[in-house]
Amino acid sequence: MRQSIIVTIWLVMMVSACSSNAPTKTQYYLLNSPTNTSASTVSNENQQNITVSLLELPDYLKQPSLVLQLSSHQLHYSHFHMWAEPLQNSFSQALLDDLNQQDNRFNYIDNSTTTSKASIEAITIKVTAFHATHQSQALLTGTFWVQNSNTVKQPQPHKFTLTLSLDKNGYEHAVEKMRQSINQLAQKIINNINVE
Numbered sequence: 222m223r224q225s226i227i228v229t230i231w232l233v234m235m236v237s238a239c240s241s242n243a244p245t246k247t248q249y250y251l252l253n254s255p256t257n258t259s260a261s262t263v264s265n266e267n268q269q270n271i272t273v274s275l276l277e278l279p280d281y282l283k284q285p286s287l288v289l290q291l292s293s294h295q296l297h298y299s300h301f302h303m304w305a306e307p308l309q310n311s312f313s314q315a316l317l318d319d320l321n322q323q324d325n326r327f328n329y330i331d332n333s334t335t336t337s338k339a340s341i342e343a344i345t346i347k348v349t350a351f352h353a354t355h356q357s358q359a360l361l362t363g364t365f366w367v368q369n370s371n372t373v374k375q376p377q378p379h380k381f382t383l384t385l386s387l388d389k390n391g392y393e394h395a396v397e398k399m400r401q402s403i404n405q406l407a408q409k410i411i412n413n414i415n416v417e
Contacts, residue, residue: 249305250287250396252315252403269341271414272332273320275313276347282308287392288352290360296352302392312348315400319407327414343368344410345376351399357387359398361406367413379413381406 281288285307286298304311313331320329332343348363361383366376383405385398 245301247301247303248392249303250392251305252308252311252396252400253318268326268328271320271327271329271342271344273313273317273329274332274343274345275309275316276345278309278312278348278351282348282351287395289395290352290354292355299392308351312351312403315403316346316407319404320410323404323407324411324414341370342414343370344414346406346410351402353387353392353395353399358384359387359395359402360384361399361402365406365410365413367410379409381409383409 277283281296284298285303286300287302287304289297289299291297317329317331327341329344344365344367346363346365348361350360350362352360354360362381364378364380366378368376383402385402385405387395387398
C-alpha cells in the first residue's frame with residue numbers, strides 16, 4: 222500500500238511537470254521588412270540630394286527591449302520582445318525608405334554615410350519618444366529642422382506628436398503601428414521642404 226502511494230505521488234509530479242507551460246521564447250521584431258522593399262528607393266543620379274540626420278535616440282530606447290509606457294512616469298521593458306537590430310539604425314533606414322518612396326523629386330540620403338555631391342537641404346530629426354502606451358497607442362514625438370543650403374538663417378523647429386490607435390493586442394501589432402508613425406513623419410517632413 223505504501224509503495225502504491227509513493228508511485229501515485231511520483232506519477233502526479235511527473236504529469237504536473239510535463240503539463241506545465243513551456244518557457245516563453247524571445248520574439249524579435251524588425252521595423253523594416255526585407256520583403257517590403259521597393260524599387261522607388263533607388264537613387265537617381267540626376268536628382269538633388271537631401272541629407273537626413275537622426276540625432277541620438279533617448280537613452281531609454283538605447284537597449285534591445287521593446288518599451289511599453291504603463292503610466293505617465295512608468296515604463297516597462299519587455300524581456301521577451303526585442304528589436305532584432307539597433308533601433309537607431311532601423312529607424313533611420315525606415316525614414317529614408319519612406320522619404321524616397323513618397324517623394325521622387327529628391328534623393329534622401331543618410332548624412333553619416335554620404336561622401337557624394339552636396340545636398341540642397343539638410344534635415345535633422347530628434348526623437349523624444351517612440352513606444353506603445355497603456356492607452357493603446359503607438360507614440361512618436363520629437364522635433365525636426367529643415368536647413369536650406371541657400372540660406373544662412375537658423376532653421377525653424379517643427380515639433381511633431383504622432384499617435385496611432387492600437388486596435389489589436391500584442392507587440393507585433395504595436396510594431397506595425399510604430400512603423401506607420403515613421404511613414405507619417407516622412408510625409409510631415411516632405412510637406413515642409415521648400416526648395417527654391
